[in-house]
Amino acid sequence: QVQLKESGPGLVQPSQTLSLTCTVSGFSLTSYNVHWVRQPPGKGLEWMGVIWSGGNTDYNSALKPRLSISRDTSKSQVFLTMNSLQTEDTGIYYCNRNGADWGQGTLVTVSS
Amino acid sequence: NIVMTQSPKSMSISVGDRVTMNCKASQNVYNNIAWYQQKPGQSPKLLIYYASNRYNGVPDRFTGSGYGTDFTLTINSVQAEDAAFYYCQRIYNSPRTFGGGTKLELK
Numbered sequence: 543q544v545q546l547k548e549s550g551p552g553l554v555q556p557s558q559t560l561s562l563t564c565t566v567s568g569f570s571l572t573s574y575n576v577h578w579v580r581q582p583p584g585k586g587l588e589w590m591g592v593i594w595s596g597g598n599t600d601y602n603s604a605l606k607p608r609l610s611i612s613r614d615t616s617k618s619q620v621f622l623t624m625n626s627l628q629t630e631d632t633g634i635y636y637c638n639r640n641g642a643d644w645g646q647g648t649l650v651t652v653s654s
Numbered sequence: 655n656i657v658m659t660q661s662p663k664s665m666s667i668s669v670g671d672r673v674t675m676n677c678k679a680s681q682n683v684y685n686n687i688a689w690y691q692q693k694p695g696q697s698p699k700l701l702i703y704y705a706s707n708r709y710n711g712v713p714d715r716f717t718g719s720g721y722g723t724d725f726t727l728t729i730n731s732v733q734a735e736d737a738a739f740y741y742c743q744r745i746y747n748s749p750r751t752f753g754g755g756t757k758l759e760l761k
Contacts, residue, residue: 577750579698579752586739586741586752586753586754586755587690587692587698587741587743587752587755588752589743589749589750589751589752592748592750600748600749601749602749603655603749636697636698638697638698641688641690641700641703641743641745642700642703642709644697644698644699645697646697647697
């Protein structure tokens with residue numbers, strides 16, 4: 543069955559770089575798009591970006607200067623990298639397959 | 655960029671009532687809208703895609719409608735388990751902007 547699971551450091555210091563991994567199973571990254579969505583505590587959902595099945599990417603314009611999404615199809619993994627983190631980047635980070643299947647999310651706290 | 659505006663921000667409804675919530679796009683998005691349900695501590699769940707198509711396993715009391723800039727999610731005969739946040743999202747094209755959400759509470 544389709545599964546997605548986010549993993550990452552949990553705690554990141556301000557101004558540092560966040561690296562998250564979305565490990566998928568039950569489908570091929572070359573056939574489906576994977577999106578990243580985040581949610582600050584007590585707030586709504588924010589679409590961050592997507593890696594299309596063909597390997598191209600699109601980003602939220604507000605995050606584009608510091609966001610990168612990539613993948614390793616052989617390992618069924620999608621990567622999110624975001625630099626210059628600030629406290630407002632604290633939240634739960636989700637990956638999803640075309641909105642239909644979501645990971646459980648991983649909490650990222652930006653704090654010194 | 656397209657802005658998605660949801661209304662109302664919150665509503666308090668009794669079990670068995672009919673609920674209607676709205677999503678307005680700042681530009682024509684045709685039928686490229688999805689609706690999600692999110693309960694506290696859980697990931698969002700897809701309810702409706704392309705404005706009116708119910709996703710696998712979604713109860714038929716959930717109905718989506720609309721085209722262009724104005725969209726509606728209707729829940730007929732609300733159940734206790736429907737208490738949640740509901741989000742609309744522009745789909746198909748990027749950016750895939752979310753609305754701010756509607757909180758549905760049960761009286």
